[in-house]
Amino acid sequence: MEKVKSSGSFTFNESWEEKKERALKIVKKLIEMYQRDRILHGDPFFTLIRCIISQRNRDEVTDRVSELLFNRYPTIHALANAKIEDVQKLLRENGVGLWKNKGKWIVECSRLILKKYGGKVPDSVEELVKLPGIGRKCANIVLAYGFGKQAIPVDTHVNRISKRLGLAPPKAPPEKVEEYLKELIPKELWIYVNHAMVDHGKTICRPISPKCNECPLKTLCPYAKGFISDEEIRKT
Numbered sequence: 464m465e466k467v468k469s470s471g472s473f474t475f476n477e478s479w480e481e482k483k484e485r486a487l488k489i490v491k492k493l494i495e496m497y498q499r500d501r502i503l504h505g506d507p508f509f510t511l512i513r514c515i516i517s518q519r520n521r522d523e524v525t526d527r528v529s530e531l532l533f534n535r536y537p538t539i540h541a542l543a544n545a546k547i548e549d550v551q552k553l554l555r556e557n558g559v560g561l562w563k564n565k566g567k568w569i570v571e572c573s574r575l576i577l578k579k580y581g582g583k584v585p586d587s588v589e590e591l592v593k594l595p596g597i598g599r600k601c602a603n604i605v606l607a608y609g610f611g612k613q614a615i616p617v618d619t620h621v622n623r624i625s626k627r628l629g630l631a632p633p634k635a636p637p638e639k640v641e642e643y644l645k646e647l648i649p650k651e652l653w654i655y656v657n658h659a660m661v662d663h664g665k666t667i668c669r670p671i672s673p674k675c676n677e678c679p680l681k682t683l684c685p686y687a688k689g690f691i692s693d694e695e696i697r698k699t
């Protein structure tokens with residue numbers, strides 16, 4: 464990917480091949496640090512609906528409300544036949560932000576998947592982003608965690624940490640960050656990147672005051688060496 468390789472703002476005096484080697488070391492270390500036996504949730508529809516609920520929500524709320532919703536509407540048919548107002552009410556009463564849109568998207572997604580895809584969640588980004596409320600990040604989450612396919616969802620943690628680690632240019636939008644990561648990291652490891660970076664972002668590489676001194680990645684990290692700052696990243 465010549466365009467990607469020649470983008471000069473994050474070279475850090477390393478060749479593309481050297482960056483690839485460093486990326487591999489980083490990902491292997493992250494996988495070692497944040498082991499997870501089972502990445503696949505195994506239910507694309509549940510993963511998709513959970514992803515809609517999770518947008519700008521805390522994990523605890525998402526987990527609790529997803530369980531409540533699926534207890535009340537256990538199948539895609541039940542959700543497709545639900546009244547939008549009832550789903551909105553459940554979301555609102557349980558503290559879900561953007562409940563109005565999300566309630567509508569959840570019911571409409573269910574109806575569309577039944578009507579257009581025979582009740583099976585589509586397994587490509589191109590089709591998934593056609594569903595209401597599903598952007599590229601959610602589409603990749605469904606692929607990785609619902610289907611177990613190699614995909615890299617770029618959320619706020621993956622975006623920030625990739626840039627601090629010099630694996631994507633500081634000003635790259637999320638879809639470009641995804642492209643850089645896919646170029647730098649071997650495909651068989653893509654599925655681990657999101658969960659490991661999310662865990663790292665919640666514990667060590669936090670948005671404010673990352674704990675670089677105790678981070679096992681510090682010798683591999685341009686941010687820890689002072690080559691890049693949050694100000695440069697935030698200007699995106």
Ligand code: SF4
Nearest residue numbers: 668675678681684687
């Ligand atoms: S060294 Fe600092 S900036 Fe780099 S990954 Fe670790 S915590 Fe994040």
